[in-house]
Amino acid sequence: MLDEISGLVDWQKLDAAHHLHPFTDHKALHAGRVRVITGGDGVFLYDSDGHKILDGMAGLWCVAAGYSRRELVDAATTQMLKLPYYNTFFKTTNQPAVALAQRLAHLAPPGLNHVFFACSGSEAVDTALRMARVYWQTKGKPEKKIVIGREYGYHGSTTLGASAGGMADMHRQAGDAPNFVQVMPPYWFGFGGQMSEAEFGIYAAKQVEDKIKELGANNIAAFIGEPLQGAGGVIIPPETYWPEINRICKQHDILLIADEVITGYGRTGNMFGSDTFGIEPDMITTAKALTSGYIPLSALLVGDRVAATFINEVGEFYHGFTYSGHPVACAVALANLDIIEREGLVARAGRMGVLLRDKLHDALDDNPMVGEIRGVGLIGAIELVAEKRTRRFFDKRGRVGQMCRDFCFGNDLIMRAVRDTMVFSPPLIISELEIDLLVARVALSIEQTYEKVKKEVRF
Secondary structure: OHHHHHHHOOHHHHHHHHOOOOOOOHHHHHHOOOOOEEEEEEOEEEEOOOOEEEEOOHHHHOOOOOEOOHHHHHHHHHHHHHOOOOOOOOOOOOHHHHHHHHHHHHHOOOOEEEEEEEOOHHHHHHHHHHHHHHHHHHOOOOOOOEEEEEOOOOOOOOHHHHHHOOOHHHHHHHOOOOOEEEEOOOOHHHHOOOOOHHHHHHHHHHHHHHHHHHHOHHHEEEEEEOOOEOOOOOEOOOOOHHHHHHHHHHHOOOEEEEEOOOOOOOOOOOOOHHHHHOOOOOEEEEOHHHOOOOOOOEEEEEEHHHHHHHHHHHOOOOOOOOOOOOHHHHHHHHHHHHHHHHOOHHHHHHHHHHHHHHHHHHHHOOOOOEEEEEEEOOEEEEEEOOEOOOOEOOOOOOHHHHHHHHHHHHOOEEOEEEOOEEEEOOOOOOOHHHHHHHHHHHHHHHHHHHHHHOOOOOO
């Protein structure tokens, strides 16, 4: 039906009339033209103006297997014809949910053998936070309520997720739920000063321990952190950071929640970011690449000590969602994991990520505005700075990044600007020729940005 009427409809006008977008300045949006995406194939998107756009962000970090995978469409269709929906409340389950839970327990790091399904990463985070507090209530320590997060951390946009995260604008607009605090992120390029990366990793972890001592370990339920901070600007911690966090959480008897909504299912060159960074979590939140974004689904992986308490001691857990364990979503996830494993996309992310960073260095290292290129697997960032030698940022943070993002869009490339950091996270299926195209468009966009700003800033 949409195909039949698409040429007759002014989609931009209709969108402005009725559609409120997430994370959007609507006045600015309506002053221009919204982009209408009409199709996708592999690593490319197509819009209503006829552009073929290289998606350097895999949607929102999620389209691991690429667009238009027939296997995923067929999995959804087959399951819809068999059982399109039923809930998992009231002592009921379905075959795809059981099969997926078993498979995720097999894929997860050791000791995480149970799964709670929801629809989004935000819901998975809410579930983990509620589980952490109920766990301590059940253990006779109801005062353990505080959750420690990090500045620039992103844990979703629900009230609890936003409170756990460290995005200042979200806190300003929505206010904070009680019992959430943040500490500095392990962001060496931004906060490392004269310390080596190894020294800074220990220093950043110590900020967590200092906060625990300030508030009292007997009051703290959990520490939550992304293995690398994606929406915060692809902040990759020094190698010394996570081993210290493991030690600190164990020593002070605090639950460790790894938020792998972005890093789960291959993005970092391992199945989970916890594998890449040596994290020993009690719970792992996952979503996005679980279905390659084809259908909403999230999965909270729950460690044995937490799961045993819920199974044997909690009684009824008053939490869940209409679509928890949705049979169609779980069937698509199983088919998506088949693709990831059959095509070796996890190992491929590691290999292609090295190739992409090498090519970015070749193309960009001589640009005076490029302060750092970093990444792990197929996720990374390019820091745009006013002065490379001292890592000095531009005075008005974000202006140059938005400028560069607009040039990327004009060059048929999707990248994301976080402050003045350009971040990328292409589909895991990206080929070497497509990497060459991505690098060429990145280099062109950054050069155009440099030419526009160099008259205003002394390099």
